[in-house]
Amino acid sequence: MDRAAYSFSYIEKLDRAETVEVVGELLSTAGKNFGLEHVIVAGFPATKKQLDPYVLLHSWPKGWYDRYISRNYLQVDPVIRELRSTTMPVAWHEVPYCPKNDKCAHAVMMESREFRLQGGLSVPIYTQSGDQAGVSFGGSRYELGAEDRAALHLIAIYGHARALALKQTKQNASQADGRKAPRLTAREVEVLKWVAAGKTSDVISDILLISSTTVEAHVIHACRKLDVVNRTQAVAEAIRAKLIA
Structure with missing residues (x-):
């Protein structure tokens, strides 16, 4: 499987x-x-x-x-x-x-x-x-x-x-699925797509021709915007918000 x-x-x-x-x-x-x-x-x-x-x-x-x-x-x-x-x-x-x-x-x-x-x-x-x-x-x-x-x-x-x-x-406490999606930059979305594909920061840096430090920075910024604390949560939340497929 x-x-x-x-x-x-x-x-x-x-x-x-x-x-x-x-x-x-x-x-x-x-x-x-x-x-x-x-x-x-x-x-x-x-x-x-x-x-x-x-x-x-x-x-x-x-x-x-x-x-x-x-x-x-x-x-x-x-x-x-x-x-x-x-x-x-x-x-x-x-x-x-x-x-x-x-x-x-x-x-x-x-x-x-x-x-x-x-x-x-x-x-x-x-x-x-x-x-x-x-x-x-x-x-x-x-x-x-x-x-x-x-x-x-x-x-x-x-x-x-x-x-x-x-x-x-x-409970009408919050229309959670209808809330406005967080605004990620195009590069943050691109990085998260590669994270979702199981790629490491080093591999992503080679693919996008940027440093691994820059990749990590994009991940950190995306996590903050998505109100999560790690990569896996970021991918799940980005999918939920339909920011990545």
Whole structure:
């Protein structure tokens, strides 16, 4: 499977989704195609606040979701702790913690397995304004390669953006999909198109006959205008805003 083509085909499907429920179904299907049967999309509230009001959608096993909320596991979950300190996807089995010294964190990791959540991938999402959220895919097995992780990373970012936009529209809080698209320069758009194609700054600099430093500057400027913090988010938001195809 061409993972890049798969990601973009899924973005097109998400873009056509007209309800948060449909977004959830699409994300669940995407996860299942990678062996991860369950998904949750949620904002990260401030310390000591409950997670439940910030959940946009989920297909977590009911027993686990109820336990996680009632015991406020958000405050001790080592995966959430890791997501708050990185911009890259996190595989659950790679999360650093000491089972002996951090028994609460260990309890979260072990108890999730009772509900066939043996492994998963979680994607942190940030905006320039400081809001934090995450998308987690979980299931009974975890067998993702680097390209699989990259594909789910992009799908997760776009899925979150689409679900949030639909929720805001429904609540009449903001016509998110109808807001004015950010104004990128022609060069910024061109650079993002090559980023979307998987090219590094060095390769893009050779293609466009500019320095890699200039490429990085264009990416940084585009990120600021799009209110995102990394390349993957910039590509997803640019596609959402129909700045690139």
